[in-house]
Amino acid sequence: MLRISEIKLPLDYTEEDLKLKAAKFMKVQPEDITSLKVFRRSVDSRKKQDVHFVFTIDVEVNADEKRILKRTDKKKVQPSVFYHYIPVENKRTSDFRPVVVGFGPAGMFCALTLAEAGLKPIVLERGHDADTRTKDVQNFWQDRSLNTSSNIQFGEGGAGTFSDGKLTTGIKDPRQNKIMTDFVRFGAPEAILYTNYPHIGTDNLVEVVKNIRKEIIRLGGEVRFGCTLTDLIIANQYIHGVTYREESGATVDLETDCVVLALGHSARDTVTMLFNKGIQMMQKPFSVGARIEHPREFIDRAQYGEAAGHPNLGAANYKMACHPPHGRGMYTFCMCPGGTVVNAASEEGGIVVNGMSEYARDAENSNSALLVGIEPEHFPERLHRSGPAGGRLPGRPEVREDGSGPPQLSDRGLSLGHPRSPAEERDRHHGGSAPDDGPKTERLCHAGSGPHIPRDPQLLPRPVPPRRLLRMQHGRRPPRRHLPLRRRRRLCRRHRLRRRRRHSRRGSHPDRRTRLLRRKKLPHPSVREFFL
Numbered sequence: 347m348l349r350i351s352e353i354k355l356p357l358d359y360t361e362e363d364l365k366l367k368a369a370k371f372m373k374v375q376p377e378d379i380t381s382l383k384v385f386r387r388s389v390d391s392r393k394k395q396d397v398h399f400v401f402t403i404d405v406e407v408n409a410d411e412k413r414i415l416k417r418t419d420k421k422k423v424q425p426s427v428f429y430h431y432i433p434v435e436n437k438r439t440s441d442f443r444p445v446v447v448g449f450g451p452a453g454m455f456c457a458l459t460l461a462e463a464g465l466k467p468i469v470l471e472r473g474h475d476a477d478t479r480t481k482d483v484q485n486f487w488q489d490r491s492l493n494t495s496s497n498i499q500f501g502e503g504g505a506g507t508f509s510d511g512k513l514t515t516g517i518k519d520p521r522q523n524k525i526m527t528d529f530v531r532f533g534a535p536e537a538i539l540y541t542n543y544p545h546i547g548t549d550n551l552v553e554v555v556k557n558i559r560k561e562i563i564r565l566g567g568e569v570r571f572g573c574t575l576t577d578l579i580i581a582n583q584y585i586h587g588v589t590y591r592e593e594s595g596a597t598v599d600l601e602t603d604c605v606v607l608a609l610g611h612s613a614r615d616t617v618t619m620l621f622n623k624g625i626q627m628m629q630k631p632f633s634v635g636a637r638i639e640h641p642r643e644f645i646d647r648a649q650y651g652e653a654a655g656h657p658n659l660g661a662a663n664y665k666m667a668c669h670p671p672h673g674r675g676m677y678t679f680c681m682c683p684g685g686t687v688v689n690a691a692s693e694e695g696g697i698v699v700n701g702m703s704e705y706a707r708d709a710e711n712s713n714s715a716l717l718v719g720i721e722p723e724h725f726p727e728r729l730h731r732s733g734p735a736g737g738r739l740p741g742r743p744e745v746r747e748d749g750s751g752p753p754q755l756s757d758r759g760l761s762l763g764h765p766r767s768p769a770e771e772r773d774r775h776h777g778g779s780a781p782d783d784g785p786k787t788e789r790l791c792h793a794g795s796g797p798h799i800p801r802d803p804q805l806l807p808r809p810v811p812p813r814r815l816l817r818m819q820h821g822r823r824p825p826r827r828h829l830p831l832r833r834r835r836r837l838c839r840r841h842r843l844r845r846r847r848r849h850s851r852r853g854s855h856p857d858r859r860t861r862l863l864r865r866k867k868l869p870h871p872s873v874r875e876f877f878l
Contacts, residue, residue: 347425348407348411348423348426349425349427350368350371350372350405351422353368354390354399354400354401355399356399357398357399364401371419372405372418373417374414378407384402386402387399387401387540387542388400388541389659391650391653394653397650429524431521440603442604443467443602445467445468445469445606446467446468446470447575447588447606447609448608448609448613449471449504449569451504453469453504454504455525455528458561458562461562461567464565464566467568468567468568468570471569471572473500473501474495474501474572475501475502475559476503476552476555476556478571479496479497479501479507483497483498486691492691495574498690499610499690500612500692502556502559505690506551507552508688508690509548509551509700509701509702511545511547511548512544513525526538526539528558532554534546535550535705545707547705547706548702550705572593573598574615574616575616576619577619578605578619578620579599579601580623585603588600612692629722629725630722631721632719633717633718633719635676635717635718637687637699637701637714637715638716641711642661642662642684642710642711642712645662645664645712646659646662648662660683661708663683664678665681666678675718676716678715679715681712682702683703684711688700688701688702701713
């Protein structure tokens with residue numbers, strides 16, 4: 347089987363057009379092609395007047411493949427390479443059943459893999475099954491009655507069940523094909539196997555996760571809903587069991603020697619329990635931001651031009667990023683074309699939003715998350731000692747009179763205690779009479795470069811470039827030095843002079859007199875006469 351890439355076809359293509367194009371690439375007759383399967387399909391919309399599809403296909407041909415490879419472009423026609431999943435070999439000798447905590451994407455596929463290996467796992471999930479969870483979410487959206495154990499964050503399938511169901515990652519691991527194939531096996535659309543931005547949709551995900559749970563149970567596994575992990579039974583540095591609380595309030599001890607924690611990001615009480623038991627933890631980078639929403643037709647026109655609204659295109663997607671000089675980047679994430687922004691709170695008094703869209707993506711608006719990255723070195727010192735979840739341990743004490751207390755998010759970043767006044771911020775950055783409460787930084791904005799915005803030194807970990815330091819010291823741009831004509835073994839593109847000469851700042855491209863001079867038709871004046 348051969349794999350052909352970079353096949354361009356119009357939006358109104360047919361399967362016969364794809365077959366003819368493949369035959370032309372391989373230089374064979376269309377009748378010689380016995381089977382054809384789409385491996386990848388993407389949209390090329392760089393030129394708005396010529397929006398088209400780009401295909402990569404796998405073809406079986408009734409001819410000598412080696413001869414075809416010799417006479418075709420090796421970059422576009424290659425032998426097909428497929429990933430074959432090898433089932434996990436069961437080498438366990440223990441009689442205890444493994445326990446998986448959490449039934450989101452990670453816990454769901456972990457339990458499925460263990461069940462396929464014959465280990466009969468037990469899954470503990472604090473939320474409810476998909477049907478009951480759907481009712482709880484609808485009640486929250488309509489009546490504002492929040493169930494803290496069964497909502498958009500907790501329940502069968504995790505937070506992704508009530509999301510867009512996007513299946514994109516930043517890696518190119520061939521094992522992703524196994525996940526995609528399993529999704530299709532359990533009811534997902536087959537188009538996720540070849541589209542460039544695959545997604546299942548909320549309306550399909552509910553049935554898919556239910557089918558995965560039924561397969562785990564059929565293979566001998568067990569899924570217990572309404573069960574919250576409360577403790578780990580550890581002795582002699584080994585795990586001996588877990589303790590969980592049922593929805594009725596009863597506490598149950600479960601003996602096991604293998605526990606997989608697939609908690610997700612919202613189980614703060616479980617993370618606190620692990621921290622208090624001395625489990626080693628590290629702070630990870632994360633992102634914070636808000637959801638932006640805009641009309642779907644506007645995004646479609648911006649991306650596809652006159653082709654917007656074509657039935658084969660669907661709703662348009664986008665992805666943007668910004669990397670300003672001060673080092674704190676901003677980017678869009680989890681773009682939901684033709685979707686809605688939903689309330690995704692999981693605790694009383696909290697406000698969290700998420701994007702959601704069905705498979706058709708035909709809603710009136712599109713939305714995306716607009717985020718900034720937060721690195722561990724940006725955390726204030728007290729947050730490094732306060733525990734998991736950024737110091738948000740249960741209780742949330744009020745800010746005391748001495749300024750200590752939980753962190754506060756101000757318009758200038760994350761601070762501790764009472765927020766500083768504008769005068770204190772100005773003195774802090776410019777060496778005023780304010781008390782010494784932290785390191786001071788040089789002012790990075792000078793005359794002629796726009797209004798000054800005070801910045802926290804913790805948000806500027808990068809050193810100031812040397813040329814900028816000279817500018818701050820002298821109040822003017824430092825003089826440019828004459829650069830050598832030959833840099834990195836390349837001749838100067840601006841002046842066509844000899845190798846050892848140096849060019850001037852006022853130089854320009856050689857004129858007719860210079861060209862005649864090189865042909866020795868004019869007397870040789872000085873170089874300075876030409877370029878000054």
